[in-house]
Amino acid sequence: MTSLTPSFCKKAALITAAAVVLSPIGAWAQTTTDKTSSSAATASAKGDRWLHVRVISTDGKGETVRVNVPLELAEKVLPAINHDRLHDGKVKIDCAHVNDVDLRALAEAIRNSKDGEYVTVQGNDNDVRVAKQSNYLIVHVLDKSKSKKQQVEIKVPMKVVDALFSAGKDELDLVAALHALSAQGDTELVSVKDQENTVRVWLDSKNVTE
Amino acid sequence: MLFLAKAALGLGGTIVLAGAYTFHEGVIRVDVDESREGGSHVHMWVPAAAVPMAMHIIPKRHFMYASEHGRDFVPLAHAIVKELKKFPDAELIEVDDGTQHVRIRTHEGKLQIDETEPGQDVHLLIPLSTLEDVTSQLEANAPSA
Numbered sequence: 001m002t003s004l005t006p007s008f009c010k011k012a013a014l015i016t017a018a019a020v021v022l023s024p025i026g027a028w029a030q031t032t033t034d035k036t037s038s039s040a041a042t043a044s045a046k047g048d049r050w051l052h053v054r055v056i057s058t059d060g061k062g063e064t065v066r067v068n069v070p071l072e073l074a075e076k077v078l079p080a081i082n083h084d085r086l087h088d089g090k091v092k093i094d095c096a097h098v099n100d101v102d103l104r105a106l107a108e109a110i111r112n113s114k115d116g117e118y119v120t121v122q123g124n125d126n127d128v129r130v131a132k133q134s135n136y137l138i139v140h141v142l143d144k145s146k147s148k149k150q151q152v153e154i155k156v157p158m159k160v161v162d163a164l165f166s167a168g169k170d171e172l173d174l175v176a177a178l179h180a181l182s183a184q185g186d187t188e189l190v191s192v193k194d195q196e197n198t199v200r201v202w203l204d205s206k207n208v209t210e
Numbered sequence: 211m212l213f214l215a216k217a218a219l220g221l222g223g224t225i226v227l228a229g230a231y232t233f234h235e236g237v238i239r240v241d242v243d244e245s246r247e248g249g250s251h252v253h254m255w256v257p258a259a260a261v262p263m264a265m266h267i268i269p270k271r272h273f274m275y276a277s278e279h280g281r282d283f284v285p286l287a288h289a290i291v292k293e294l295k296k297f298p299d300a301e302l303i304e305v306d307d308g309t310q311h312v313r314i315r316t317h318e319g320k321l322q323i324d325e326t327e328p329g330q331d332v333h334l335l336i337p338l339s340t341l342e343d344v345t346s347q348l349e350a351n352a353p354s355a
Contacts, residue, residue, distance in 0.1 A: 048297065061308040068300055073293040080289040083282065207300040 048072060049182045050207055056198045068207060071182045078175050089175030090167050104165040110137065111158055137161050150194040157184050235259040236320065239335040246329050258336070262343040270351060277352035284352065288345035295319070295338045 049071040057063040079089040086092075093103070110118070110132055119130035125145035131138045135158045143150040163180035167173035181203060190201035235258035242252040265273075277284060294316055303314040310327040321341060323334040 050300075063307040064305070066301065066304040068302055070293075070297050070300070073290070073297065076293045077286065077289045080286045207298055 047205070048207070049184075049203060049205060051181075052200075052202050052204070054198075054200045057196060058198070059196050070207070071178055071203070075175055075178045075182070078178070086174075090171045090173050092171050102169070104169060107161050107165045111162060132158070135159070148195040150192065153191040155187065155189060157181070157187070160184070231259060233257050233259070235339055236337045237335075238337070238340065239333070241331070241333040243331045244329060245331075249329070258340040261340050262347065265344065265347050273348065273351035277348045280348060281352060284345055284348045288342065288349055291321075291338055291341040291345055294321070295342065 051069045051071055051074065053065070053067040053069075055063070055065040075089075078086075082088070085094075113132065115132050115134065117129060117131040119128060121128040125143070127140075127142040127144070129138070129140040131140075137154075137156045137158055139152070139154040141150075141152040143152070157180070160177050160180045163176035164172050164174070166176050184203060186202070186204040188200065188202040190199065192199035238254075238256040238258050238261065240252060240254040240256075242250065244250050280287075297316070299315070299317050301313065301315045303312070305312040311325070313322075313324045315322050316338065317335075319339065320335050320337050323332075325332040
């Protein structure tokens, strides 16, 4: 037993050495992942665009919903959804619902027109305003009919509107619209406010909600 | 005795190598805690690399069944996971209703899902690479339309 001890010690040392040599394999794999993640983070800071949705309810429970989605992810994932009217990143419009209005021609007419207010309705129930300002299509609706006044503001870059209608006559190209949106600067797209809820949809390059 | 020592060395080396390979993709972590009386407490750590390995052993017919039932969902999940890997850590979804809190985020290459409500906490951590392996295998085994 005494004569075997040095040999056993040698072997034990060898095993320990092997363990020490091999253990970085696991760590290396993790580090590689981390490096990839880190470089992705830098890339994100450089150019990724994030779509944010925030819903805050001010009722008793104080519900909050926050969604942050990279636009590129949405662009790649949308074509994978084939459900109901949505296929290959395009959504079919039911002609009956647009009352035979050629939306594509309408969008083109707005694009070629000068800045200005196109629709202004002031009624007892609603105030509606549709305008084009600095290459943005702006829709503003104030619902006065309910006890809780609701205000909706939509601001869409004209390039996004064009991209949306760039598919066939009866369909909207969501992927093209997202692609066009990714080229835009930080912008607030939708804002809905009433006495109980605030909804905000905006675009920026941050991967976290404010 | 020398033979035994060599065998031990071989076995030890194999164990270390297998351990390093098994854990190289990280671990899948599931924690469920029910705070009610007699509630269950599940804490599970599974080497992520074991999942794709196990999927090779599972009979194909089970895959066909899973793929058929997830025909619409699997390609979408695969596309999401594949893309998520390219982005930095992010809080993807956060829902808070005062009593219940749900958070889905990516953290260090893993998908993290946390759900907290009175009486129950659920935490799930899955490496994105594992999810990609699983969804791609389900996709590959999907019955042709």
